[in-house]
Amino acid sequence: xxxxxxxxxxxxxxxxxxxxxxxxxxxxxxxxxxxxxxxxxxxxxxxxxxxxxxxxxxxxxxxxxxxxxxxxxxxxxxxxxxxxxxxxxxxxxxxxxxxxxxxxxxxxxxxxxxxxxxxxxxxxxxxxxxxxxxxxxxxxxxxxxxxxxxxxxxx
Amino acid sequence: xxxxxxxxxxxxxxxxxxxxxxxxxxxxxxxxxxxxxxxxxxxxxxxxxxxxxxxxxxxxxxxxxxxxxxxxxxxxxxxxxxxxxxxxxxxxxxxxxxxxxxxxxxxxxxxxxxxxxxxxxxxxxxxxxxxxxxxxxxxxxxxxxxxxxxxxxxx
Numbered sequence: 001x002x003x004x005x006x007x008x009x010x011x012x013x014x015x016x017x018x019x020x021x022x023x024x025x026x027x028x029x030x031x032x033x034x035x036x037x038x039x040x041x042x043x044x045x046x047x048x049x050x051x052x053x054x055x056x057x058x059x060x061x062x063x064x065x066x067x068x069x070x071x072x073x074x075x076x077x078x079x080x081x082x083x084x085x086x087x088x089x090x091x092x093x094x095x096x097x098x099x100x101x102x103x104x105x106x107x108x109x110x111x112x113x114x115x116x117x118x119x120x121x122x123x124x125x126x127x128x129x130x131x132x133x134x135x136x137x138x139x140x141x142x143x144x145x146x147x148x149x150x151x152x153x154x155x
Numbered sequence: 156x157x158x159x160x161x162x163x164x165x166x167x168x169x170x171x172x173x174x175x176x177x178x179x180x181x182x183x184x185x186x187x188x189x190x191x192x193x194x195x196x197x198x199x200x201x202x203x204x205x206x207x208x209x210x211x212x213x214x215x216x217x218x219x220x221x222x223x224x225x226x227x228x229x230x231x232x233x234x235x236x237x238x239x240x241x242x243x244x245x246x247x248x249x250x251x252x253x254x255x256x257x258x259x260x261x262x263x264x265x266x267x268x269x270x271x272x273x274x275x276x277x278x279x280x281x282x283x284x285x286x287x288x289x290x291x292x293x294x295x296x297x298x299x300x301x302x303x304x305x306x307x308x309x310x
Contacts, residue, residue, distance in 0.1 A: 063214025
């Protein structure tokens with residue numbers, strides 16, 4: 001079902017994101033994969049990632065949607081060029097806008113599934129729709145407008 | 156200019172939010188105050204709260220907007236009833252939806268200012284518009300639809 005995550009191929013200097021950078025030892029290190037025509041990531045919140053006791057913090061849910069959105073944008077861009085992550089040039093996106101609708105409280109103590117659908121890929125912009133599920137039930141949905149990072153951003 | 160923060164008056168069992176709970180020792184513990192007709196909070200990100208080196212993580216910015224939005228909703232509800240935080244019954248809001256537009260990269264290493272305007276207060280719903288500024292420049296803006304938590308939510 002899964003190959004390597006797109007975040008495993010982010011250039012080293014762009015791999016320190018608190019949400020999804022594999023080199024940020026304090027962060028969430030989420031990893032986004034293809035699953036057919038959708039993208040998927042999984043994350044189990046820590047006991048202190050709560051809004052109120054027993055329920056996951058909405059800011060964390062927004063973070064998961066955000067990073068899975070930019071990761072999905074990169075995945076989609078490689079596929080659009082019939083290339084695999086790891087081939088050059090690397091794709092790395094930043095978030096232009098983020099929308100999250102909290103549908104019901106998200107229970108703590110289970111692994112969350114974050115799924116993405118690519119709804120638009122045009123030039124340097126990719127729009128994804130994301131769901132967050134717990135125990136098979138969607139608890140939040142989001143939309144991420146991601147924009148490809150300029151090549152010289154860090155230079 | 157400031158009195159106590161609204162989060163200082165959240166009921167104890169509702170004070171463990173990762174973003175703004177005064178009793179969550181792992182969390183951000185942001186505090187929302189009135190400043191005239193606007194609300195304000197301040198937060199200095201940790202060195203590891205980055206999206207890419209030198210710039211603040213968007214998920215953290217979403218979290219600050221989220222919690223300052225619910226805090227502002229509570230402040231507005233007290234003021235709407237001509238009561239001070241600390242009087243009963245206590246107001247505590249949850250987020251129904253969150254919109255964030257990232258206008259420009261937010262630099263790391265400075266205190267961020269999060270400001271809120273109340274744009275609608277109707278029944279149990281409060282809508283706020285929030286800005287996040289660094290060095291006096293707005294780097295992100297957001298909108299939070301907050302809904303008053305049911306009194307029996309934890310029972």
